[in-house]
Amino acid sequence: MNGTKNESKDRQLHKEGYLQRVSAEQKEYAEASAHLKITENNHAITDFQTDELLEKILHRNNLNKAYQRVKSNKGAGGVDGMSVDELLTFLKENREQLIQQLKDGKYKPNPVRRVEIPKETKGEIRKLGVPTVVDRVFQQAITQVLSPIYEEQFSDNSYGFRPKRGAHDALKQCQQNVNDGYVYVVDMDLEKFFDTVCQSKLIEILSRTIKDGRVISLIHKYLNAGVINRGVFEKTDIGMPQGGPLSPLLSNIMLNELDKELERRGHRFVRYADDCMVFCKSRKSAVRTMENILPYIEKKLFLKVNRSKTKVAHVSKVKYLGYGFYRYKGKCKMRVHPKSIAKMRARLKELTSRNNGWGNERRALKLTQFIRGWINYFSLADMKQVLRSTDEWLRRRIRAVYWKQWKKVKTRYRMIQKFGLPEWKVHEMANCRKGTWRAAIMLNSVLTNKEIASLGYMSMADYYLKICEN
Numbered sequence: 333m334n335g336t337k338n339e340s341k342d343r344q345l346h347k348e349g350y351l352q353r354v355s356a357e358q359k360e361y362a363e364a365s366a367h368l369k370i371t372e373n374n375h376a377i378t379d380f381q382t383d384e385l386l387e388k389i390l391h392r393n394n395l396n397k398a399y400q401r402v403k404s405n406k407g408a409g410g411v412d413g414m415s416v417d418e419l420l421t422f423l424k425e426n427r428e429q430l431i432q433q434l435k436d437g438k439y440k441p442n443p444v445r446r447v448e449i450p451k452e453t454k455g456e457i458r459k460l461g462v463p464t465v466v467d468r469v470f471q472q473a474i475t476q477v478l479s480p481i482y483e484e485q486f487s488d489n490s491y492g493f494r495p496k497r498g499a500h501d502a503l504k505q506c507q508q509n510v511n512d513g514y515v516y517v518v519d520m521d522l523e524k525f526f527d528t529v530c531q532s533k534l535i536e537i538l539s540r541t542i543k544d545g546r547v548i549s550l551i552h553k554y555l556n557a558g559v560i561n562r563g564v565f566e567k568t569d570i571g572m573p574q575g576g577p578l579s580p581l582l583s584n585i586m587l588n589e590l591d592k593e594l595e596r597r598g599h600r601f602v603r604y605a606d607d608c609m610v611f612c613k614s615r616k617s618a619v620r621t622m623e624n625i626l627p628y629i630e631k632k633l634f635l636k637v638n639r640s641k642t643k644v645a646h647v648s649k650v651k652y653l654g655y656g657f658y659r660y661k662g663k664c665k666m667r668v669h670p671k672s673i674a675k676m677r678a679r680l681k682e683l684t685s686r687n688n689g690w691g692n693e694r695r696a697l698k699l700t701q702f703i704r705g706w707i708n709y710f711s712l713a714d715m716k717q718v719l720r721s722t723d724e725w726l727r728r729r730i731r732a733v734y735w736k737q738w739k740k741v742k743t744r745y746r747m748i749q750k751f752g753l754p755e756w757k758v759h760e761m762a763n764c765r766k767g768t769w770r771a772a773i774m775l776n777s778v779l780t781n782k783e784i785a786s787l788g789y790m791s792m793a794d795y796y797l798k799i800c801e802n
Contacts, residue, residue, distance in 0.1 A: 389547065398469050414464060447459075461573025470550075474547070489595070499653045521637070523637060531570060534555070537586065593625075692788075693788065704795065715796065727784055734775070736768055745759070761778070
């Protein structure tokens with residue numbers, strides 16, 4: 333609390349070059365209301381206040397809750413290098429100074445740190461922006477106050493990043509729509525949604541509800557705080573960083589406009605984050621819906637639609653949240669989409685690699701963690717046969733790992749002898765000259781399914797059936 337001004341600057345990286353004046357309103361959205369211009373200068377101190385929303389955000393209890401949330405989420409540090417473990421000490425020393433800066437409109441968020449992760453589609457990447465841990469606390473504090481306000485406005489057909497709602501709820505609603513006869517879908521794909529959000533439009537939407545101009549100004553500062561990409565600063569006049577606590581809420585606020593428009597037109601739809609499907613009873617109706625809704629998205633919300641990926645299809649031909657759909661005896665059923673199965677097998681292959689240097693206990697633990705998480709997510713799908721065949725393949729890979737570990741003949745002899753086989757059989761197996769993958773089949777009589785389970789390796793099919801029973 334009593335930290336010096338210089339110390340604060342060192343940690344906060346408040347460099348002149350990082351804070352850029354926002355350019356004029358985008359040409360596509362010239363009709364933004366005049367008072368929004370208070371947000372266009374990061375140095376502006378606004379007195380546009382019709383309530384005390386900022387005071388609620390900066391209340392001690394709300395900030396403490398935000399800190400606890402950031403701490404529990406852990407995660408990597410931002411551009412200032414501060415870790416979550418260092419956060420408490422820094423906040424104790426600089427809390428009052430930071431709060432006063434926020435109240436005065438003088439607080440300057442740091443740029444986010446660019447992180448790129450590969451998408452499922454080969455060659456495509458997802459750009460994430462990692463805020464500093466201090467900025468994560470304030471973003472979380474804003475989110476905690478604004479979320480209850482906007483929850484009252486959000487559509488019942490929106491399921492992503494919302495309390496007491498999740499992917500399973502969205503999938504069940506899809507299933508209900510299909511059971512009601514809505515078997516054709518407009519599968520919409522918003523191209524690089526987070527990177528292409530029109531900030532002016534978003535600010536205009538926020539201003540309909542948030543009447544404290546200081547909060548609007550602070551949110552806008554976060555939107556165009558910039559990005560540090562490989563050590564180089566990049567302006568962010570459009571889009572919003574994906575990776576901070578505030579981004580999911582802002583994405584829902586933006587896309588709630590689409591939700592309300594779809595509801596106004598009487599459409600059935602399901603939206604999870606920026607993944608949206610509109611359900612129709614016929615292909616003709618779906619085509620007409622797509623032709624009518626895309627202009628609204630592009631010309632009113634100023635979002636980009638990936639025309640090549642946005643399509644009309646029968647529900648059995650689409651992939652949604654990793655699931656596929658099919659009809660059986662007139663009812664909609666769910667399955668794991670083939671692409672999701674391929675991705676799962678690729679991950680299992682990584683975890684059972686014979687060259688990762690892991691011990692057997694660590695490997696078993698990693699596999700258990702992945703299997704539990706994967707099956708819990710895909711538990712709505714019918715996949716008993718898929719898991720049984722995957723189990724057989726996975727156990728063979730595990731046997732191959734152990735065979736590889738028993739490198740020498742005498743080691744193999746000693747290990748196989750423990751299982752009580754006849755001496756001639758032990759000698760034959762120990763001196764096997766087959767390749768590792770073929771030898772793994774031979775180990776079925778030694779490393780049985782029961783024995784592999786006793787070593788800590790989980791059966792996917794058994795865990796799935798257990799989940800289904802509960």
